[in-house]
Amino acid sequence: ERDWRIFREDYNISIKGGRIPNPLRSFEESDIKKDILDIIEKVGYTEPTPIQRQAIPIGFQNRDIIGVAETGSGKTLAFLIPLLVWIQSLPKLARLEDADQGPYALVMAPTRELANQIEEESNKFGDPLGIRTVSVIGGLSREEQGMKLRMGCEIVIATPGRLVDVLENRYLVLNQCTYVVFDEADKMIDMGFEPDVQKILSHMPVTNEKPDTDDAENEDTLMKNFLSKHKYRQTVMFTATMPPAVERLARKYLRRPAYVYIGSVG
Ligand code: ADP
Numbered sequence: 331e332r333d334w335r336i337f338r339e340d341y342n343i344s345i346k347g348g349r350i351p352n353p354l355r356s357f358e359e360s361d362i363k364k365d366i367l368d369i370i371e372k373v374g375y376t377e378p379t380p381i382q383r384q385a386i387p388i389g390f391q392n393r394d395i396i397g398v399a400e401t402g403s404g405k406t407l408a409f410l411i412p413l414l415v416w417i418q419s420l421p422k423l424a425r426l427e428d429a430d431q432g433p434y435a436l437v438m439a440p441t442r443e444l445a446n447q448i449e450e451e452s453n454k455f456g457d458p459l460g461i462r463t464v465s466v467i468g469g470l471s472r473e474e475q476g477m478k479l480r481m482g483c484e485i486v487i488a489t490p491g492r493l494v495d496v497l498e499n500r501y502l503v504l505n506q507c508t509y510v511v512f513d514e515a516d517k518m519i520d521m522g523f524e525p526d527v528q529k530i531l532s533h534m535p536v537t538n539e540k541p542d543t544d545d546a547e548n549e550d551t552l553m554k555n556f557l558s559k560h561k562y563r564q565t566v567m568f569t570a571t572m573p574p575a576v577e578r579l580a581r582k583y584l585r586r587p588a589y590v591y592i593g594s595v596g
């Protein structure tokens with residue numbers, strides 16, 4: 331059962347998609363483990379924001395998601411917490427041995443400034459957890475950038491243009507990257523990044539096809555069988571607005587996403 335009481339008076343919340351989990355009541359009363367709760371406390375966040383309440387439990391289901399909420403509403407943590415938890419779930423030894431296969435996750439942002447903000451938040455949470463983030467945003471020479479990347483990282487945060495350059499010059503591979511975040515997707519479209527996004531995704535040896543079924547009962551089993559044979563990409567998209575061009579992008583790259591819209595009232 332969904333708990334619609336949370337923020338019902340203050341926000342317009344629209345959610346679409348099957349099997350939507352309950353929103354978070356609080357950080358403490360959630361599936362978030364102590365190591366991350368401790369960081370949340372240290373950083374000083376007492377309550378999840380509306381988009382965090384709705385999107386974090388969906389993120390824990392490891393499914394595609396479109397999150398729409400205004401600027402300043404806490405979207406970064408809404409995608410970072412499930413992403414960090416997913417990386418924590420990967421075997422640690424593999425993380426060390428497969429370092430030359432590239433990061434596990436890629437976060438794309440339209441500008442250097444936005445990528446820097448995400449990197450800051452990612453380091454705040456990733457440092458204590460031993461999860462490394464490297465940004466690929468220009469400003470360094472290719473060689474310097476390559477050196478930073480060769481030291482290994484689990485997460486790359488990048489602006490699309492610079493990332494294409496680094497990939498095409500083989501300073502980075504995405505051989506084991508199966509988790510992609512498009513942040514500020516509306517700005518990304520406005521800035522004409524879609525061809526770059528297409529190129530970047532072509533560097534990943536993964537599909538976002540999904541077994542075709544409307545049989546929700548058997549969906550988990552079908553997915554499990556499918557995943558034992560294929561690697562597939564989990565794709566999440568966050569945006570402040572949802573113009574038709576962003577809808578098109580979502581239809582093209584996301585696979586049956588859960589859709590969360592948070593609008594403020596008045
Ligand atoms: P958006 O991406 O939606 O524009 P951000 O993720 O950049 O928003 O967050 C906006 C600001 O709110 C940041 O300064 C961030 O540190 C802060 N913030 C995020 N989550 C919380 C929270 N749960 N409680 C208090 N502050 C938060």
Ligand code: MG
Nearest residue numbers: 405406513514
């Ligand atoms: Mg943001």
